[in-house]
Amino acid sequence: MPETFSACQDCLCFCFELGTAFAISLTGQILKVSPTLAEELGYRQAELEDKSLKALLGPEGLTAARAFLSLSETPRTQFAVRLRARGGELIPALLFACRFKDHVKVWVKLGERATERQKRELLIREVHHRIKNNLQGIAGLLYNQALAHPQLKELLETPIRQINAIAQLYSLRSQGQDRVFLCQLCQIIAQAGLSLSQVALTLDIPYLQAIEVQDQEAVSIALVLNELLANAIKHGQGPITLSLRKQAEEAQVRIQNPSPKPPAFDLAQGVGLGTGLQLVKALLPQDGSATLTFAWEAGEMTAALSLRPPLGALCTPKWAIVSGIDFA
Structure with a gap:
């Protein structure tokens, strides 16, 4: 029996090293990251090890991981998350977690990363969102001037309306609408x-x-x-x-x-x-x-x-x- 258990452990370690996986403590600290997973996310292993799970998981995944760690009677689980790659990109992934005596090993199935077109579309949406915010900020400044100087109110109403109209148009574009x-x-x-x-x-x-x-x-x-x-x-x-x-x-x-x-x-x-x-x-x-x-x-x-x-x-x-x- 001990030999069988030892062989199983060796197999798990072998799969861990070759696959996309990481290990965490029962308190949520990253203990080890497989070379393959670190490379896929654009990191060196040392950059993630001994860090909090926040360095690796997005907000929803962090909540799910903490919930699993708090349930000591649950030996294994799986849940969908987004892993944080270098540069801030969040990559969809499915995690398979297995609890051991003093740690948890997590095997990762990475989803498709955003294509160059998707990245470009996200960047354009972000630019449109910032343009909208800047335009609304300018309109707000003009409106404050109109309140502070009533004699200028009628003169400033026209540019305020024009700027707000353009800002709302960019608001549509920032929501991903291409038409x-x-x-x-x-x-x-x-x-x-x-x-x-x-x-x-x-x-x-x-x-x-x-x-x-x-x-x-x-x-x-x-x-x-x-x-x-x-x-x-x-x-x-x-x-x-x-x-x-x-x-x-x-x-x-x-x-x-x-x-x-x-x-x-x-x-x-x-x-x-x-x-x-x-x-x-x-x-x-x-x-x-x-x-x-x-x-x-x-x-x-x-x-x-x-x-x-x-x-x-x-x-x-x-x-x-x-x-x-x-x-x-």
Whole structure:
């Protein structure tokens, strides 16, 4: 019997040395790491040995390991974790733990590591998240200046709205979304515009068609919509409706509000344009994929932005677009 037990122990040690494995004390200290596992994670053995489990396991795995160590009556277990490689990358793995008298041996089955494309996508998401945070920080600083200097409030409201709109667009991108949809831009602009105004706004987007906006033009379209809504809030009277419609091979965003008199400007000729509409005219693509018209009838002003391919492409819907949301 002793010889059989000794042979079993030798076999375990042999497998430990050749495989991906590590040993820990009953208090959670790393006693030994196999050369293979250390190499897979990008470490030298000495860099992990005598360290806490925090050096090797992510938060969820650490909790699971501590739970196993606290249950002395449980001889073996297995659980999924993420192992911490050099550089901070967390690699999925399945651990098989076996309790001995004074230590625990853990055999590791490593999952697939992130591909170069996945790493690049994660990096891009992180960059977008930081851009969003920085933009919101800038908007916050401007808002504090508006509070401290009431005489500048009206002047600062425009850049605050613009920055918040762009920040929300980067927020979408930081969530891993690689496509930008017109319905989302409408919602973003509504929220950004009303953060500085108490005007009642109805967001009316009843269709299920998903309308994708070219990624490189998304910021420009967001700013155009932002200026049109700001113009309606500033110069209109009463509630505003922002609607999205599909018409044949184009999508059209309409911003409608009561107005006592027709517009005193001509967008096509560039006559009588304020700073906001000058920005709108400059941002509109010159390839004919976007057109903007203004119409006044029976005391109501309508700004209609039409988008056609390739700028606005109709595509398969991925979710139901909201309808009839009132921002009052």
